[in-house]
Amino acid sequence: MNPNLMMMLSNLEAEEAMFIQNLIKDYSEDQQKTFVMMYQNKRRDSTLILVTIVVGFFGFAGIQRFLTDQIGMGILYFFTGGLCFIGTIVDLVNYKSLAFEYNQKAAFETLHLMKTWNQ
Template identity: 80%
Template sequence: MNTNILMMLSNLDAEEAMFIQNLIKDMNEDQQRNFVMMYQNKRRDTTLILITTIIGFFGFAGIQRFLTDQIGMGILYFFTGGFCFVGTIIDLVNHKSLALEYNQKVAYETLNVMKTWHQ
């Protein structure tokens, strides 16, 4: 595997890097490059999730949920003030896992799209 491929992804933490590395280990270099280019456009950075969660304390709760395709929860957070800030505080503590779960889902979707291309 070409380790420079993972360098194309910015702000990748160790857990996500290992996950992506295991996901693309059987691909050739061109396939890996294509995967990374598709994946980097869809993934969410943990810093973005953290900042949007903090914004939830100032009247716009739920943005982080919209960014992670949890539209129903985003609407619920917006209209309840992040469950009276309790949900926002929980998301603040768990912002890395929110981003990782979303990014893993996006990685699997990207892999499935690439498989349909090569059939």
């Protein structure tokens, strides 16, 4: 994979970078560039998830769940104060895995979208 393409994706964790490289290694240079351009708009940075979790302690709990397309959990966190702060604390500890799981789904959705466009 072209290293310049990976530079387009800012703030990649090592685990996510390896995942993306393995996912698109068999694609052509143009397909890889298309994937990266589409994926960078969908992915969530783990720092953004961390900041929204901290905001949950002082105001609106559950923003991180809305950002990761877990709408039901976001509503539950909002109305229960982050499940009485316990869920918010758990999310604080696991914020990188929350972001990585969402980004994996976003990567697979991007590949699926690319395949449907090419047919």
